[in-house]
Amino acid sequence: MSAPGLFDRRLIFVLGKGGVGKSVVAATLGTAWARAGKRVVIAEVADQHRLSDLFANREETRNTPTELAPNLFGFSVDVDKSTEDYLAAHIRVRPLVDLLVRSRTFHNFAAAAPGLPELVTLGKVWELAMAVDGGRPVWDKVIVDCPATGHGIALLQTAGNVSELAAQGPVRDQAHRIEEVVKHPAATGIAIVARPEELPVTEAIDAAAALRADGFPVAATIMNGMTPRRFWAEDASVLGRVPGGDPTITAAVRSALRADHHARIEQAHLDELAAGTGTTPMVLPDLGPVVIAQSELALLADALDGAPRSLRPVGHP
Amino acid sequence: MSLSGLEGRRVIVCCGSGGVGKTTISAGIALALANRGARVAVVTIDPARRLAAALGLAELGDDPRQVPIGPTGGSGELWALQLDAKATFDRLVCRHAPTPEAAERILANRIYAHLSGAVAGSQEYMAVERLNELTDDPRFEVVVLDTPPAQNALDFLDAPTRITHFIEGKSLRMLLSPGAAAGNLGWRMLHAGSSTVFSILERVTGAQLLRDLSEFLGAFDGMYTGFSERAERVRTLLHSPRAAFVVVSSADDEPVREAVMLVERLTADGYPLGPAVMNRIRPRADLPPPPRHALVEALAGAGATHADDLADRTLAQLADDEARARRDHDACTRLARLLGDREPVQVPDFADEPVEIAGLEHVADALAR
Ligand SMILES: Nc1ncnc2c1ncn2[C@@H]1O[C@H](COP(=O)(O)OP(=O)(O)OP(=O)(O)O)[C@@H](O)[C@H]1O
Ligand SMILES: Nc1ncnc2c1ncn2[C@@H]1O[C@H](COP(=O)(O)OP(=O)(O)OP(=O)(O)O)[C@@H](O)[C@H]1O
Ligand SMILES: [Mg+2]
Ligand SMILES: [Mg+2]
Numbered sequence: 001m002s003a004p005g006l007f008d009r010r011l012i013f014v015l016g017k018g019g020v021g022k023s024v025v026a027a028t029l030g031t032a033w034a035r036a037g038k039r040v041v042i043a044e045v046a047d048q049h050r051l052s053d054l055f056a057n058r059e060e061t062r063n064t065p066t067e068l069a070p071n072l073f074g075f076s077v078d079v080d081k082s083t084e085d086y087l088a089a090h091i092r093v094r095p096l097v098d099l100l101v102r103s104r105t106f107h108n109f110a111a112a113a114p115g116l117p118e119l120v121t122l123g124k125v126w127e128l129a130m131a132v133d134g135g136r137p138v139w140d141k142v143i144v145d146c147p148a149t150g151h152g153i154a155l156l157q158t159a160g161n162v163s164e165l166a167a168q169g170p171v172r173d174q175a176h177r178i179e180e181v182v183k184h185p186a187a188t189g190i191a192i193v194a195r196p197e198e199l200p201v202t203e204a205i206d207a208a209a210a211l212r213a214d215g216f217p218v219a220a221t222i223m224n225g226m227t228p229r230r231f232w233a234e235d236a237s238v239l240g241r242v243p244g245g246d247p248t249i250t251a252a253v254r255s256a257l258r259a260d261h262h263a264r265i266e267q268a269h270l271d272e273l274a275a276g277t278g279t280t281p282m283v284l285p286d287l288g289p290v291v292i293a294q295s296e297l298a299l300l301a302d303a304l305d306g307a308p309r310s311l312r313p314v315g316h317p
Numbered sequence: 318m319s320l321s322g323l324e325g326r327r328v329i330v331c332c333g334s335g336g337v338g339k340t341t342i343s344a345g346i347a348l349a350l351a352n353r354g355a356r357v358a359v360v361t362i363d364p365a366r367r368l369a370a371a372l373g374l375a376e377l378g379d380d381p382r383q384v385p386i387g388p389t390g391g392s393g394e395l396w397a398l399q400l401d402a403k404a405t406f407d408r409l410v411c412r413h414a415p416t417p418e419a420a421e422r423i424l425a426n427r428i429y430a431h432l433s434g435a436v437a438g439s440q441e442y443m444a445v446e447r448l449n450e451l452t453d454d455p456r457f458e459v460v461v462l463d464t465p466p467a468q469n470a471l472d473f474l475d476a477p478t479r480i481t482h483f484i485e486g487k488s489l490r491m492l493l494s495p496g497a498a499a500g501n502l503g504w505r506m507l508h509a510g511s512s513t514v515f516s517i518l519e520r521v522t523g524a525q526l527l528r529d530l531s532e533f534l535g536a537f538d539g540m541y542t543g544f545s546e547r548a549e550r551v552r553t554l555l556h557s558p559r560a561a562f563v564v565v566s567s568a569d570d571e572p573v574r575e576a577v578m579l580v581e582r583l584t585a586d587g588y589p590l591g592p593a594v595m596n597r598i599r600p601r602a603d604l605p606p607p608p609r610h611a612l613v614e615a616l617a618g619a620g621a622t623h624a625d626d627l628a629d630r631t632l633a634q635l636a637d638d639e640a641r642a643r644r645d646h647d648a649c650t651r652l653a654r655l656l657g658d659r660e661p662v663q664v665p666d667f668a669d670e671p672v673e674i675a676g677l678e679h680v681a682d683a684l685a686r
Contacts, residue, residue, distance in 0.1 A: 017466070090520070165427060168525055198670050235630075251604050252635050255631070288641070
């Protein structure tokens, strides 16, 4: 499919400003890859539960894969549960682990310890990417639906921070192993999502620069919600010449001219995203005021695959 | 409403889901109040570059800057600043450290560097701490606080407690020296005074990290009370009728759901609500579409080579606009119903993003209507 930058990487982080469509894009990538026969898991972090909405999935699962569609699984990373797993793996005295886990004191501590929730989250994601069964990787693709930009970047940086902070010992070693994987361009690809608007695009460009400066593999950008273009330069000049008079005609012409103006702004934002990140953004169309569910995700996956997109006008089911 | 619901408040907090326009609406509210004669400071978080430029925040630094605005009713002034969480945290430390040396020691501590620089938690905590500083500042009558994008839009209300607890280190001390945990029988019985937990934790974290951590907690010793007093002061202010929470939403499903959840949680926790704002609402058409033949004729007259085709696309556009406007309208109605028929204030979706003062004036007008 037309996601060359992401094609051969197992671990994909989907990052971007709040509300730009990270969850929708993660689900779209997952849908496209699962259709192509890959075994895919989408990891949700930081207590979001968007996948269950998108796939009308009733099951609330924590830290276990749940099937959303053929070949496509969801995995909701639970920080408490992951912390417990982590402790269990390192402190082999089970009663002590139980005691820690049941203690509210410990929970308070763990929730505020800088970087700890992020580290166990990233550790869980890393485990998914490294899991093997009978010598073969369990997952072909692990897609991480990250929290909004600042928190998303913090999540990625946490392994490096902790390995620096701890200096030595098992925590450091583990953090270092994770850091190596999330920075390795053969293993990991970061996909930055934007919408064709000023702030999301600026944020995407800044995030790409910050991540690259830190040695993270920014592999792709995705412009989500581009309005399918309906008018062209020659249309605009004709529309501009329609004389006033009939107010209903004037209103219709104004609506078309506004759409054309809007499309140019969107195009300018797309060019800016491309130039500012040095990528060729993948484009996903705006589907209009619909509730996004599986059939919409299939449409978006078609667009990713470059299949002739149905020219369904915006807003018409 | 609209702004009448906000008159006389000392602090206005704008919250809502990611990307709905919290920063824009905060600036719009601040401008509208300044236009009515108040001296207002708005604390923005990550404003768009052009908005930052328009507010005079292009350079770094989190000092309030006065923004030149048009003539206002009386002595209105608009001031803007951009939250710098680390700088705010550093000031907080310097304010409460018993000696300059103690402050230095904390600022140089590696754990402190990570804590104060961490996005998660620190930004939320410092947004709230900034309220303390600004409400003490006699230059301002009103402070409008934009909130950081967080997974949970109310994280910033919990962050102060979470972080001051961590700094207090009670939980850690309890873990490390069970004897200190008075009343916690389970711990004492299991480890009566021993440092088993310490040595086991050390196995996991390495000695260095634990050493740094205890140094960090040691450095903060005695400062905890000052910190928690300040956190408590904001909590009291935010619960008082001098505060108002403005929940911002767009017409998308997710944000509306989040807005309703926010309102419920704020109400349950006893925070005073201001009006809800529905941002980026497109207006319904007030005219029916033109008859197709009339449109074709008009377009042909204007020189269209394929007037039929262009007319169809134009009519399709008109229908799409209307579908969106209807969806937006329905979302407003739904939100009003869910909020117990309190009409949300509507701000239109502007063709040009309101990232300059002129654009913000339109936002302010819509809010004041
Ligand atoms: N291509 C699209 N066409 C139409 N609507 C879309 C499209 N992409 C996303 N949306 C809608 O935009 C909203 C935000 O999408 P989504 O939840 O995926 O964003 P997000 O970046 O994950 O948000 P958050 O930062 O809150 O996690 C949703 O209501 C979704 O249905
Ligand atoms: N009424 C409006 N009309 C047109 N554009 C708007 C309007 N309100 C906000 N915008 C634009 O929408 C984008 C998001 O707005 P803003 O940055 O204020 O949202 P936010 O809620 O603060 O986002 P974040 O959660 O990332 O902090 C910006 O590009 C802004 O210029
Ligand atoms: Mg999401
Ligand atoms: Mg903002």
